[in-house]
Amino acid sequence: MQEEFSFLSKIGREPGNLIKGLQAIQAAYGYVSDDAIRAAAEYFGRPEADVEGVISFYAQFKRVKPGKFKIAVCDGTACHLKGAPLIHTWINQELGINPGETSSDGLFSLETVACLGCCSLAPVMSVNGKVHAKLDRRTMMKILKEYAAK
């Protein structure tokens, strides 16, 4: 197996651990590359097509390299009612990206997630896992500027 995926050997080899393996790959690299698919297929003893199938089924897995700052906009019911669609509009206007895309400078990537479980603080988004609550356009712009300056 290629060096860069050698950490897979810490996970049991049974085929049922494929999802766990892919999660480890994504935790290390932020996405699952073609090389990673080959490595996982070989290690867990499953066809590459099978591995692709599992990846495309689950929303968690990314096939493109994410930005330095990963924005996840919550579109749970409470956030949706409280304006999550507008947050997408604002981000698109500011950064020119849609969900699933990474900005051309590689700084920001955007995804929509089903629910971050912070419904009482809606609308929320997270940037690299840190939750920002009760967003409006002004706080949103401020947050983006702060990250861009980091």
Place this chain on the structure above:
Amino acid sequence: MISPDIKQIKIGLVSCGIAAGGEAVYEKLVAAAGNIPVIKVGCLGHCYAEPLVEAVLNDGSSIFYGNVPGKDDAIENILALGEAGRFSVPEKRREKECVKVLAFAGRIDPTSFDDYVSGGGYDGLKKALAMPPEAVIEEVKLSGLRGRGGGGFSTGMKWSFLAAKDSTEKVIVCNADEGDPGAFMDRSLMESVPHQVLEGMLIAAYATRAAKLIIYCRAEYPMAIANLNIAIDQIKANKLNIIDGREIDIYIKEGAGAFVCGEETALIASLEGQRGMPRFRPPFPTDSGYMGKPTMINNVETFGNIPLILREGGAEFAKVGTEGGRGTKIFALAGDLEYPGLVEVPMGTTISEIVFDIGGADPEKVKAVQTGGPSGGCIPKAMFDTPVDYDSLRSLGAIMGSGGMIVIGNDRCMVETARYFLDFTHRESCGKCTFCRVGTTRMFEILERIVAGKGKVEDLDTLEELGNKIKAGSLCGLGQTAPNPVLATLRYYRDEYLEHVNDKSCRAAQCSALVDIVLDQSKCVKCKLCINSCPVEAVSADFVIDPDKCTRCNSCVDICPKHAIARIPKGENK
């Protein structure tokens, strides 16, 4: 000055407390509190008051502080037991709530084994181990507990099915996928009292003679996973996983973001490392489940009830609740109300008690409540006297679901709400059944057309026809319930659909294609904030908004200091 009366300080620091900025408050408290211990606890359910700090006094009483800002003067005020910012549970909530399953939540350190045990934790397991396994199942049957994951199946019955299997490799799975976007009871329970869920699972393992316990938890809940893992290590260190001389295997498997994996057979496929596609039943999981072994699946909150049933006895447990559901139910309240958060009430509490008395919603401003998330339906205000249990809600075209309750205000569009849920379900359909895969997509497209002002009256009949066919033609609960939000809104709010298709108007001023943004010149102070904030230069130098350029992004509405700019239904500006 630090008050000498303070014994210890507790601060709610699970997901919601952290999101509200609790970590900064914690750090400042630790720095300022000197010798007084500052303890991180779980969630008390008062999300609207986070960050929430409890000062425990030497006499055993407590003073709470809500919405604590991470500022030095606020911290000094708490340590001096000042009057400012004190929090108390709203009177009406205190009358109606019935805290049993959540009794430990927010009161103990979730990572402390000793805290749980000294409060009576694992007494239920001890009591169970002193009884024959069959008697434990009888006790659960006697309690009348029904599954809290949505289906409402009798838990005692389910246990007896697994117990009847003759196998040494039986598997019990805790369903912690909590996929309903708008529900967070299970997250909160796992984060705040992980041992309680695990104790319930260990009791089940003893009662049914299972060999393996798996928690299938969604990956979006990192803190629940972390706290459960700590608790599992503590269980192993204290040998609580040795039952009847058998060592029980316990571990967590993380989901990977698929709503359908909450369905039992899909969950099993996912545990096996496959795409999470449901399959035909029979065989039922108790006959052939994970890796072909007899498998039983229960929800997080279901397991959370078990230690209680053993501690107080099934008969005592059954005294709370109604014929249609025994015990209490935890609801996650969110949306248009004053006090969003978690609340535990006896089964049979009415919707109006939950939404108005506990949630503090304004009866004048509320239109409906959505229960059961994307599988459920909305219940109009006129029916809020309905007591909440499994059977009563189903008769209204909604379901109790797992306990998410979203309050919908008058200024929300029901068509858009239905579109939102179909957007979710059509993406989450696994694609196996044609009716679900294609049907939900067609329903979604029709709803998109309607909210874009391009709908036709015939569309409403098509939606109903499609909805009924999808319900009949789908294998699993996802397809069988996906049309519910549309069918329920068509049943109760047909007039809103008709306005969208006939008048091209959205009375809630929500659907962007059917609204105008207008500027009231008489209120305008010409500060130009709107001009500067508009991303598409739709506001002219003399403060007129060009409707063709405007994207209805609301930037100017939000920023105008004089509230001179409004979002109104199209055509009302004449």
